[in-house]
Amino acid sequence: MTLIQMAFLALVFVLVFGSAYLVMARFTADPVQGRLQQVTERPAAGRRRERISPNLLARLAAWLAPIAKLSGAENEEWEKSALRTRFMNAGLRHSSMGVLYFAAKTTLAIVLPLSLYAVLVLMNSRQSGNNLMFYLLLAAGAGYYLPNYLLRWAINRRQLEIFESFPDALDLMTVCVEAGLAMDAALLRVADEIGIKSPILADELNLVTLELRAGLAKERALRNLALRTGVEDVDALVAMLIQAERFGTSIADSLRVQSDQLRTRRRQRAEEAAAKISLKLLFPLIFFIFPSLLVVLMGPAFISIYRVLLPTMAGNG
Numbered sequence: 001m002t003l004i005q006m007a008f009l010a011l012v013f014v015l016v017f018g019s020a021y022l023v024m025a026r027f028t029a030d031p032v033q034g035r036l037q038q039v040t041e042r043p044a045a046g047r048r049r050e051r052i053s054p055n056l057l058a059r060l061a062a063w064l065a066p067i068a069k070l071s072g073a074e075n076e077e078w079e080k081s082a083l084r085t086r087f088m089n090a091g092l093r094h095s096s097m098g099v100l101y102f103a104a105k106t107t108l109a110i111v112l113p114l115s116l117y118a119v120l121v122l123m124n125s126r127q128s129g130n131n132l133m134f135y136l137l138l139a140a141g142a143g144y145y146l147p148n149y150l151l152r153w154a155i156n157r158r159q160l161e162i163f164e165s166f167p168d169a170l171d172l173m174t175v176c177v178e179a180g181l182a183m184d185a186a187l188l189r190v191a192d193e194i195g196i197k198s199p200i201l202a203d204e205l206n207l208v209t210l211e212l213r214a215g216l217a218k219e220r221a222l223r224n225l226a227l228r229t230g231v232e233d234v235d236a237l238v239a240m241l242i243q244a245e246r247f248g249t250s251i252a253d254s255l256r257v258q259s260d261q262l263r264t265r266r267r268q269r270a271e272e273a274a275a276k277i278s279l280k281l282l283f284p285l286i287f288f289i290f291p292s293l294l295v296v297l298m299g300p301a302f303i304s305i306y307r308v309l310l311p312t313m314a315g316n317g
Contacts, residue, residue: 061096064103071102071109071144089230090154091200101147108143115139158200159231165198166233167266169205170259177252183241184212204229218245233262 061068087097113136120132169190176186188209195202204225211221219242226235237258244251 057094057096057100061099061103065099067106068099068102071105085227085230086151086155088228089159090151091158091203092154101151104147105144108146109140110143112139112143113137155230159229161198162201162204162229162231163233164266165194165201166231166237167259167262168197169194169201170237170255170262174252174255174259177255183218183245183251184209187212233265 081098083098083101087093087101116135116139117132120135172190172193173186176189177183181189187205191202191205191209194205207228208221208225211224212218216224222238222241226238240254240258241251243249244254
């Protein structure tokens with residue numbers, strides 16, 4: 001290799017490395033800067049972030065009400081229904097969510113089979129008769145039950161974030177109570193501070209403070225918190241706070257014990273997830289990694305054996 005070729009390769013290396021570094025520096029966010037920006041630009045306490053305008057949801061619900069009735073949507077006793085509780089657990093508190101939910105079920109149950117049929121026609125598929133009807137019914141069933149799975153996923157995701165952030169909120173509440181704040185003021189302070197880490201938990205605590213300011217009983221406001229979140233740890237904390245309020249026991253000591261228990265449960269949950277990794281890796285290891293290793297390691301040996309045995313088999317034949 002001549003000197004000119006080496007210089008050319010070095011120049012190509014420098015250009016490629018420099019371009020990759022510039023792209024990474026331009027599009028990779030600085031975690032420290034992002035954290036500082038999150039702290040300085042955090043929303044004020046009690047200010048809820050609405051992604052969709054409530055007026056727009058109300059208009060959509062009014063338009064889609066006839067479609068929602070096809071899936072059995074009823075407005076009677078909506079506030080006491082189990083579906084309303086599930087919507088609250090997912091963070092969907094608008095009164096029009098029930099109509100939109102059932103309208104989505106009806107729309108997907110109709111649109112997915114029609115889309116599948118159009119795709120089959122464009123692909124000149126030979127499916128007909130019972131097979132075509134089976135696929136169409138399968139698509140309709142998938143469209144009808146898809147909102148159920150999406151709602152369950154939203155609930156699990158929200159409850160997991162509350163579960164992960166709740167011990168930190170209890171520590172902050174313990175510090176506030178030991179500093180002399182009442183429970184109402186401590187909840188407001190914790191909601192302001194925990195919003196940096198978990199806006200969902202801060203939103204729930206802000207709702208508790210708003211209900212207390214509106215004149216709702218403290219016990220009722222705390223039970224509403226447990227109902228909206230649907231997390232067992234929050235329910236246990238609410239029961240503990242109500243009991244401490246009734247019997248006049250130390251709230252700070254109770255909060256400290258509850259925080260230790262929650263941290264233990266969070267650690268045990270992480271250990272359980274880590275213990276499941278080996279079992280979850282078993283099936284990819286057997287069906288994907290082992291066959292590839294078998295081909296790489298034993299493939300040349302099989303080819304050599306085949307080449308050795310081929311003349312013998314041809315001679316005997």
